[in-house]
Amino acid sequence: MDLFETSNDWAKKLEPILTKYKDKKHPLDYHNLYQLVVMVVLSAQDSDAHINKIAPALFEAYPNMESLAVSNVDALIPHISGVRNFGTKAKWLLEIAQTIKKDKNIPLTMDGLTALKGIGRKSANVIMREAKVPVEGIIADLHVIRVAPRIGLITETKDGIKAEKQLMQILPKEIWGEIGMAISFLGREICRPTPKCPECPINSICKYYREHQ
Structure with missing residues (x-):
């Protein structure tokens, strides 16, 4: 059985992007x-x-x-x-x-x-x-919908609600507030439609990288 399929320790695996993008402001340039x-x-x-x-x-x-x-x-x-x-x-x-x-x-x-x-x-x-209030879900924007299946976190879907539901089932609640945006930033900067895998801080745990290197 593959390590990727049996391990539930996703919080630890995703720590590099949680650290890299923690508290980074959303790209919308709002002031209040x-x-x-x-x-x-x-x-x-x-x-x-x-x-x-x-x-x-x-x-x-x-x-x-x-x-x-x-x-x-x-x-x-x-x-x-x-x-x-x-x-x-x-x-x-x-x-x-x-x-x-x-x-x-x-x-x-x-x-x-x-x-x-x-x-x-x-x-x-x-x-x-x-707003830094207690979260009740995980951000699943178009970048997350593209990147999360690549990593091997969820199955492919075009539906943000389904993607969010899958992520909420597999990831511990204590990282919900930051992990969606961390995956989104990864998708915006590195895991583009044509991904820059060598630059990725989590390529060692990524299903796509393992299959394409």
Whole structure:
């Protein structure tokens, strides 16, 4: 029986990336919780780099939830018209702002966040990780969905919820808060669609590396 299939000591195996990326800020260039929530909603099916580019002008016009709550779709759209699905996202953001009303009312639980329009488990996990509150899941973004099966952590899936569920079953809860983002950063920097395996700090435990070296 292969060591990779029998060992449950994934926390130890993944320690190099947990150490490398611990507490590293999410690539969205937010400056407070309100900005993070707005940018997370906008970044769905769009790039973090693109959202970072449009954010300064957007937040100059809408510095907080209160200013957003009294706006409307026609006023908001010019600020986000380059974003994918901007029409739907404008409605979501206005509904979030009208529900929450003030920045201090932003919920920081999985149920509270996923009750808001445009925020699923992945987005909620990102917000909770960045806010440094006790986590209730594991970030499973497109990088994690690509990289985790390569490592041998989970079976291949295109579904973020399924990927997260598998990760939660195999990984100890004490690393949930950081491991999703650590795998995501690994995917952004090293384990690209064409991976740079020699540079990878966990290539010694990686199924893909073992099969392709």
